[in-house]
Amino acid sequence: MRTIRSALLGTALAAVALPALAQPTPPPPGGPPGMFARIDANGDGRITQEEGWSFVQARFAEADRNKDGALALEEATSARLMPPPPAAGAPPAPPPREMGPMQARIVAMMFRAADANRDGRVTLDEVRPLAEARFRAIDANGDNGITMDELPLRPHHHHRGPHHGAHGDRPEAPPPAR
Template identity: 50%
Template sequence: MTRTRKITLSALAVALGAGALGAVAVPALAQEGMRRGGAMLFQQADGNKDGRVTADEAWNTLSARFGEADANKDGGVSWDEFRAHMQARMEARRGDRPAPPAGRLARMEERGQGMFRALDADRDGRVTLAELRPFAEAMFRARDANGDNALSREEVRPHHARGERHGPRPQPAPTQAQ
């Protein structure tokens, strides 16, 4: 999983309470990539079902998921709200399968807290949609490889799913004949 993909999923997870693009759920979604979690998220965000998610569709989905995670409906998601929401979603998705090992959960928690602190621009212990929007937009632009203001399934799939180990290989710089 690429660092950009993890960050994207982290931002989405904080915003969506979905598990993107932290804490308990980001690695779970990251592991599933475009299999279950990512494919479902893409499908949900693709409002007009044209196989692409526009920036508006992505923001609408993020806003709706954010509202689900905001348990007390105060316009911000605290770390505790986020964690509780993510744990509930992860447990529902996991079903009868065993929980991840404790060490892995601890690493997920640590990464999630770091992402949460990064998104909490005013350091008040809550992430608001206003704080989330610049980051979400930046991550959207980063994944929008062709610059068409929409994400295709190929643009959001992890690189390794496309047969690339560490992202696209850089092309050699053109040489000048001397």
């Protein structure tokens, strides 16, 4: 649960490039409190829209490798593979995992959705409405701030395995004894 809360926070507020919009980045060092603390600039336990936007701008600048003020799909994809730098004193992040074909497809889809003028590049002006919409969606009580308890929880997924029946709800009967 801690990992998904980190991922959702990262997805919501680090909407920086689309990679984050499409799939969560690896969990940050320190889990949700570590990510939350990095975004909560004044340390009051509440992330304002201004703090969130400052974080998005910083992540965008990191992803914009050629410093042209826009992200190409390749920069957005690469940014998805690089977790944000750790907070001061935090252990280094684990090495990034390669993006699978489905994740790459989702990143490309989100990139196209964010590219409002369809020029093949995404700017901060195109990212801002998306980041603001995500902020509003997570700000459950509408007080213009996000606290840890407002972060959505991941629904439980039941995995079917060799011990579950066709409907995944009960174990299969053992084979008859011979």
